[in-house]
Amino acid sequence: MSGLFGRTLREAPADADSANHQLLLRSGLIVQLAAGVYSFLPPAWTTLLKIEQIIREEMVAAGSQEMRMPAIQPRELWEESGRADSYGPVLFNLKDRRERTMVLAPTHEESVTDLFRKVVQSYRDLPQSVFQMQTKFRDEPRPRGGLVRVREFIMKDAYTFDVNDDAFQLNYLAMRQAYHNIFERCGVPVVAVQADSGAIGGKQSEEFIFLTEIGEDNIILCSGCNYAANQERAEFARGAGAGSVGELTEVETPGITTIEGLAGFLGIPAQATAKAAFFLVDGEPTFAVIRGDLEVNELKLINALDALDARPLLPEEVAEAGWVAGYASPIGVDPVRVVADPSVVDAGGLVAGANRENIHLHNVTYGRDWTAATVADIGTAQPGDTCAQCDGSLEMKRGIELGHIFKLGTRYAEPMEASFLDSDGERRTPIMGCYGIGVERLMAAVVQANHDELGIVWPRAVAPFDVHVVPLGSGDDVASAVSQIESALSATGLSVLVDDRDERAGVKFNDADLLGVPLRITIGSRGLKQGQVELKLRRDVDSSSVPLGDAVASAQNALASLDR
RNA sequence: CGGAGCGUGGCGCAGCUUGGUAGCGCACUUGACUGGGGGUCAAGAGGUCGCCGGUUCAAAUCCGGCCGCUCCGACCA
Known part of the structure; x- marks a missing residue:
């Protein structure tokens, strides 16, 4: 271990947030070169x-x-598939010496x-x-x-x-x-x-x-x-709407521009209202209608229109389209520009805008008062919604x-x-x-899935080493026991890390816990006087002492127990 | 790209408000003692304070610009 390239840190670099990132840095497994660019040291x-x-x-x-x-590819290949633009900014571009544009492939x-x-x-x-x-x-x-x-x-x-x-x-x-x-x-x-x-x-x-x-x-x-x-x-179940039946009638709603405000002002549930959201979808202003208690999912909207991208319309673009934010009405809008969620199509009469400041309409009914060229699920599932497959609650x-x-x-x-x-x-x-x-x-x-407060707890299958041997003491008895066990373990095909540094026991134990090798074997002069060495699985709290001569067999058993 | 924060030895931080000798802990080197869960003492090495420019007798500190890194969002596998 004294020769291992890399070093452990007592404190995690301040830039690291998550447990896995902190542990990977503290254990000396990875080192950052730039944002999103890392080196992987030998154990990693x-x-x-x-x-x-x-x-x-x-x-x-x-x-x-x-x-x-190949990782390096001519950009033309990406133009053939049409992704040179859609993948756009994510593509690393470079020019070769003949000024030909190449890309570093993000996928193949x-x-x-x-x-x-x-x-x-x-x-x-x-x-x-x-x-x-x-x-x-x-x-x-x-x-x-x-x-x-x-x-x-x-x-x-x-x-x-x-x-x-x-x-x-x-x-x-x-x-x-x-x-x-x-x-x-x-x-x-x-x-x-x-x-x-x-x-x-x-x-x-x-x-x-x-x-x-x-x-x-x-x-x-x-x-x-x-x-x-x-x-x-x-997907999620819309549940019953709270639509009404009746004639289209105007109601004054001064300064009421949100669904919450509208429902409160009129004393009705949000499910009795229709909400309009405006998007620029592939360059076209688009009017999305959904029940007041739901939110539009941009990705679903894009998919519903077979489009490439969408973003919310800017306020001036809304006005330019002839729509009135806060009082928008699907009535009178070219159906081609309208996408409706099923929640408003099946709902009966809802309260919606009148496309005039301070006025809403009662009983706005799909099919009678307005239609949409596209009816599709454009709603965002939220925790607490009802499952579309069963009656369960979504989380x-x-x-x-x-x-x-x-x-x-x-x-x-x-x-x-x-x-x-x-x-x-x-x-x-x-x-x-x-x-x-x-x-x-x-x-x-x-x-992230395999750690505790002390460090990593590698699953056997992906651990950088199988066994971490910790010699304690500088006597010849320790040295010979260590080399005997190391070579015997290696002979059985196990990979062994020996902490041959001249460090105190605490330092070695803490680094062993941090690095997280599945099995630790402690070989100290104290134990050797009784002819014993100590085995401890990283995931366990307790250790056990075994005779030196049984160490290898015990190690194999302990490791095998991890696979069960 | 919008919002916020941070750049001072390898890591964690102080110093900056109020300009004037770069400092602390850990880590590192050497020696002694110590030796089973991050030791003690002593002596050391290591920093153009992110970069460029400005103000000033004097800039880590004040001003401007730039760069980098992190987080939230947008976006994205």
């Missing part, structure tokens, strides 16, 4: 290699072949699709499943949380190609199972949730979420069934996305003109899937 690298190996084994078991694609759908069209011609070549462990580069607007969101990281990314949807499902389910296996073997509990596919595109996706308060995603979970989804796409937790599996459909193959000749002689477009795991992020999650 060992752990990363072990995690990679677990992933590799599970991917191969799922029928995938390991390969390797484009390159694997390019490979497909160069390599695959016939349905006889399908299905295919390939994966790689590769460094990705993403110029994140805001790196955060230590290893949670970084700009350079290793991703295991896998891609599948199938002749049709049915065949695709087999690959998808195999990957899904592999992912569950991987996270379990790494000692991190995950929940699979429905998710939005984001910039990757495609039709359906599931995220593997490690639930933790330091997470950056909001996860909606049902207490009554196993429904789980990212808040960005979670919300924070989580970290460790893996994400996507059904891409023909999102890439189509624009990039990747195809194969099917058995009936027809040229068809392959159904693709992609599957990612952030390796360092997974390591951070392992630490």
Whole structure:
């Protein structure tokens, strides 16, 4: 250990917030170079290699072949798929010596699709499943949380190609199972949730979420069934509205511009009102209508309109569109510009704006008074809402996305003109899937999920070492016992870290706890006088003494007990 | 990109208001004592106080600009 590259710190650097970040820094496993850019010192690298190996084994078991694609890519490839702009600012751009623009790849759908069209011609070549462990580069607007969101990281990314949807499902389910296996073997509990596919595109996706308060995603979970989804796409039951039946009538509502104020002023529940929210969706002012007690989900709105992006309209843009903030009415608006949530469509008459200052309307009824070209779920699920699958109540937790599996459909193959000749002689477009795991992020999650107040408690499978030998005392008896045990342990295939520093016992014990190797063997002159050494599992409080001659067998037993 | 905070030896911090010798704890080096849960004593090494410019006899300190890092949000795997 005296020769180990890296050093422990007694105090965590002030920049670190979460337990995993503090422990990784204090234990000397990682060192920051820039925002979202880290070095991984030898023990951390060992752990990363072990995690990679677990992933590799599970991917191969799922029928995938390991390969390797380039990190440096011509920008034109990204223009072909249409993502040069949509992925935009996240792409690291650089110029080669001929002034050609290259990008550092943030993901590899484009390159694997390019490979497909160069390599695959016939349905006889399908299905295919390939994966790689590769460094990705993403110029994140805001790196955060230590290893949670970084700009350079290793991703295991896998891609599948199938002749049709049915065949695709087999690959998808195999990957899904592999992912569950991987996270379990790494000692991190995950929940699979429905998710939005984001910039990757495609039709359906599931995220593997490690639930933790330091997470950056909001996860909606049902207490009554196993429904789980990212808040960005979670569904929920609208419940009964509080609509009325009757003629459209005006009511004066001076200075009342919020739903809360309106409901209070009129003495009605928020469910009896309709709310308008204005967005610029792909450059078009858009009028979104939803029941007053609900919130519009921008991502759902984007998806409903098959659009690329949306942002709230600025006040002057609202006026320019001819709408009156606080008193907006869907009546009279070109339906093409209107998106309605089911909560207002089925509700009967609601209180809505009159598109005039200080006036609202009673009994505004969808179908009779106004219509929308698009009716779609654009609501944000909130804790306390009712599950759409059962009658359970929804709750919300924070989580970290460790893996994400996507059904891409023909999102890439189509624009990039990747195809194969099917058995009936027809040229068809392959159904693709992609599957990612952030390796360092997974390591951070392992630490977050496996630590105590003293330090890391590595799960055996990904620990940087199996055994941490702590010699106490400088006598020859200690030295010879240490070297005897070290070589005997090594001979059984265990990796051993010996703390050969001239430090006091307390320092060595504290560093051992911090570093978190699963089994500690203390060899001191005091114990040796009775012919004993001490074994202690990191996760346990108590230690046990065993005869020197039994140390190796006892160590093997202790470690084996961790695997059960 | 909007909001907030922070940059002073490797780490944690004080000093800045009121300009004048850069300081404390830990870590590090050497020696002695000590030796089973972060020891004691002694002697040391290590800092252009983020960078550039300005004010001043004099700037870590005051002023301006820039850069970096962190957090909240936006956005994002």
